[in-house]
Amino acid sequence: MQNADAKPEASAAGHGALEVKAAIAGFLGEFNSFQSEVKAKIKEQEARLAMLDRKSIAMSRPPLARAAEDAPHKKAFGAYLRSGEEGALRGLGVEEKAMSTAVAADGGYLIDPQTAADIVGVLRSSASLRTIANVVTVEASAFDVLVDHTDIGSGWATETSSVAETGTPQVDRISIPLHELSALPKASQRLLDDSAFDVEGWLAQRIADKFSRAEAEAFVKGDGVDKPTGFLKYPKVDNDLFAWGSLGYVPTGAAGDFSATEPADAVVDLVYALGARYRANATFVMNSKTAGAVRKMKDADGRFLWSDGLAAGEPARLMGYPVLIAEDMPDIAANAYAIAFGDFRAGYTVAERPDLRILRDPFSAKPHVLFYATKRIGGDVSDFAAIKLLKFATA
Numbered sequence: 001m002q003n004a005d006a007k008p009e010a011s012a013a014g015h016g017a018l019e020v021k022a023a024i025a026g027f028l029g030e031f032n033s034f035q036s037e038v039k040a041k042i043k044e045q046e047a048r049l050a051m052l053d054r055k056s057i058a059m060s061r062p063p064l065a066r067a068a069e070d071a072p073h074k075k076a077f078g079a080y081l082r083s084g085e086e087g088a089l090r091g092l093g094v095e096e097k098a099m100s101t102a103v104a105a106d107g108g109y110l111i112d113p114q115t116a117a118d119i120v121g122v123l124r125s126s127a128s129l130r131t132i133a134n135v136v137t138v139e140a141s142a143f144d145v146l147v148d149h150t151d152i153g154s155g156w157a158t159e160t161s162s163v164a165e166t167g168t169p170q171v172d173r174i175s176i177p178l179h180e181l182s183a184l185p186k187a188s189q190r191l192l193d194d195s196a197f198d199v200e201g202w203l204a205q206r207i208a209d210k211f212s213r214a215e216a217e218a219f220v221k222g223d224g225v226d227k228p229t230g231f232l233k234y235p236k237v238d239n240d241l242f243a244w245g246s247l248g249y250v251p252t253g254a255a256g257d258f259s260a261t262e263p264a265d266a267v268v269d270l271v272y273a274l275g276a277r278y279r280a281n282a283t284f285v286m287n288s289k290t291a292g293a294v295r296k297m298k299d300a301d302g303r304f305l306w307s308d309g310l311a312a313g314e315p316a317r318l319m320g321y322p323v324l325i326a327e328d329m330p331d332i333a334a335n336a337y338a339i340a341f342g343d344f345r346a347g348y349t350v351a352e353r354p355d356l357r358i359l360r361d362p363f364s365a366k367p368h369v370l371f372y373a374t375k376r377i378g379g380d381v382s383d384f385a386a387i388k389l390l391k392f393a394t395a
Contacts, residue, residue: 001264003111005056007082012068016158019194026122035171038122039289044087044348050085051178054252056276060066063219064280065126068105072235077255077332079355082392103285105171105216108360108387110275112303115329119330122204122205122208122209122212123208123211123212123215125217127216127324127326127327127347127394128212128215128216128217128219128277128326129216129219129220129231129324129326129350129379130215130216130350131324132285132324132344132345132350133219133344133345133347133348133349133350134344134345134346134349134350134382135349135350135351135352136349136350136351137352137353137354138178138351138353139351139353140352141176141177141178141379142175142176142178143175143176143349143378144174144175144176145173145174145175145176145177145349145382146171146172146173146174147171147172147173147174147382147383148171148172159255159321165306166373167371174350174380174381176228176349176378176379176380176382177378178351178376178378179227179228179377179378180226180350180374180375180376181211181214181227181374181375181376181377182217182374182375183207183210183211183372183373183374184208184370184371184372184373184374185203185206185207185370185371185373186365186367186368186369186370186371187199187202187368187369188367188369189362189369190367191366191376192369200207203358203371203373206371207356209370211375215228215377215379216326216328217230217323217328217330217381219231219348219350220229220232220328220329220377221233221328222379225254228350228377228378228379229379229380230281230349230378230379231247231340231347231381231387232330232337232340232389234246234247234384235247236248236249236264236337236389237249238251239273239394240387241386242384244384244385245384245386246260247339247381247387247388247389248273248388248389249325249388249390249393250266250269250270250273250388250390250391251266251388251391251393251394251395252266252390252391252392253265253266253392253394254392254393254394255334255335255392255393256332256334256335256336256393257332258293258297258392259391260385263269263297264297264299264305264314266274266296267294267318267390268319269392270339270341270388271319271321271341272343273341273388274342274343274386274388275385275386278342278343278346278347278385279321279343279387281341281343281345282321282341282342282343283321283322283323283324283341283342283344284318284321284322284323284324284339284340284341285323285324285326285339285340285341286323286324286325286326286329286339286340287325287326287327287328287330287331287338288327288337289331289332290329290331290332290339291306291325293319293332294306294318294339295316305318306318306323308316321341332392333392334392334393335391335392335393336392337389337390337391337392338387338390338392340387340388340389341387341388341389341390342386342387342388343383343386344386344387344389345367346382346383346386347381347383347384347385347386347387348379348380348381348382348387349379350377350378350379351377351379352375352377352378353375353376353377355375356373356374356375357373357374358371358372358373358374359371359373359377
């Protein structure tokens with residue numbers, strides 16, 4: 001009886017074990033499926049986070065790190081200079097400028113921003129009057145300066161006396177027209193085809209050199225005909241007879257030289273011929289030959305009037321005032337106005353348009369390619385009382 005009862009019990013135990021194993025196997029299968037889904041969702045989330053990180057990094061990169069983004073424009077501009085491919089420029093949205101204001105499709109193109117910045121940098125670093133003058137950017141064909149150089153009248157009166165009419169100040173308008181400054185460098189087509197050649201650097205340097213020399217000369221002695229009016233082109237009168245529309249001068253006391261007995265006196269007289277309100281921001285302007293003669297001068301105590309700048313880039317000083325070496329100033333000679341002294345920020349205004357234009361011409365000078373670059377600029381005296389001259393003459 002005992003053996004018969006044991007068999008059913010063993011059979012039941014075995015059946016229970018099989019059910020447990022089946023349950024465990026089902027659980028493990030469902031767990032593995034759940035784990036696979038979790039892993040898939042984690043990978044999907046990681047991919048999204050990685051994409052966001054890449055976007056954040058791209059947005060936060062400094063300008064130098066984003067240089068590659070400008071590469072298509074650089075490449076298109078270089079392609080235009082080498083072969084005249086206009087389609088690449090239009091596809092990248094490079095602005096087209098006409099050679100005539102009446103026609104919008106004559107083939108000129110604005111220089112790309114990096115090239116234009118290079119040109120402006122060279123212009124500012126050259127020994128031009130623009131470094132000390134008032135430089136304004138305009139969008140019109142001329143720039144007008146309104147000047148009030150007269151005074152209002154006044155008088156004393158008693159309590160009961162009638163008040164007489166006094167003078168009224170007058171306002172003058174000085175119009176500075178903008179003229180077209182141009183440069184025409186060229187290069188052979190073979191040189192342009194060389195991919196290692198820095199086309200933009202070469203073009204910027206050539207144009208900057210031409211523009212800086214041309215404008216520096218015009219600001220000093222331009223005649224105002226299709227170019228700026230230089231400050232030396234105006235009538236010069238003895239400073240005691242100064243009148244608006246002319247520049248006052250101080251004589252050195254010797255023809256074509258400084259005085260043999262007191263050479264430094266003329267420089268002192270020139271400084272104090274300028275009004276006190278202008279002297280605080282005044283600058284001497286002369287060329288290298290004149291500077292070589294002036295820097296030897298000493299005062300009554302044997303001290304040099306000239307002192308070199310103490311820091312790098314700081315201008316030399318004469319009697320405590322900065323000196324601009326402008327090679328377009330005349331040399332010392334009989335009746336020459338070789339030294340100017342004044343507040344040029346008040347006395348001379350340079351007006352210019354911000355855009356530079358360039359036209360590629362592969363036909364006129366084959367096998368060379370011409371690059372016609374233009375810039376509109378003007379300049380004129382805006383305050384005649386702010387500039388004084390030293391005349392190398394007896395009177």
